[in-house]
Amino acid sequence: MRAHYLQHVPFEGLGSIEPWLRENGYEITHTPFFESVDLPDMDDTGLLIVMGGPMSVNDEALFPWLRKEKQFIRSAIRSGKPVLGICLGAQLIAAAMGAKVYPNSEKEIGWFPVQGIETSDDSVFHFPSTVDVFHWHGETFDLPLGAVRLAKSVACENQAFQLGQSVIGLQFHLETTPESAMDIVSHCRNELVPARFVQSEKTVMAVAPDQFETINSLMAEVLVFLTGKNIIKRK
DSSP: EEEEEEEETTOOOOOOOHHHHHHHHHHEHHHHHHOOOOOOOOOSSEEEEEESSSSOOOOOTTTTTHHHHHHHHHHHHHHOOOOETTTHHHHHHHTTTTTEEEEEEEEEEEEEEEEEEEOOTTSSOOOOOEEEEEEEEEEEOOOOTOOOEEEOOSOOOOOOEETTTEEEEEESBOOOHHHHHHHHHHHGGOOOOTTTOOHHHHHHTTTTTHHHHHHHHHHHHHHHEEEEOOOOOOO
């Protein structure tokens, strides 16, 4: 059983997803697009995870492999594979399925709350009514045709969506650990320009350890929902 992840920059890796995958018996492989564009056989992939990155899904002139990546994501979705997209990954899912991706009215960087969308539909993932999560994005997306919005925030209307039973896109980062937060701050601190929804480096890194535990636990719940593996109860 293999989980394959698509990585766009070296400093945005799996974070808390990696130990969850190993504990649940997955072999982990990846395509580092900054080194190679080799993609696996779809039949050998049990779970596809599309990571974040600083580029735009619209930057095909600068990163021609984006076209191949979108085609691969579209094929995975149409074949019924579980697919998880995080930040840029969610935007890539949206673009691959025909939705627009464009600059958001506000950049959102740091720890800000998202609100789960209330629904009685048990076939969709239910986020908490409100939870503080880690953000690092300047773009947003329209929902793909048939997608269900799962979460929103003051700064960004479409924070999470589900497409069918096996695809979830998250505009925010639930996989972030203290180490991966420091990695992205170290490489992207030039983006920390004071604004309504952009926190300082000090504020970003000052959160208590249990805040990382909260989002990592929620990330595990998303993975359980997509794959049916393990049983994790929300605290």
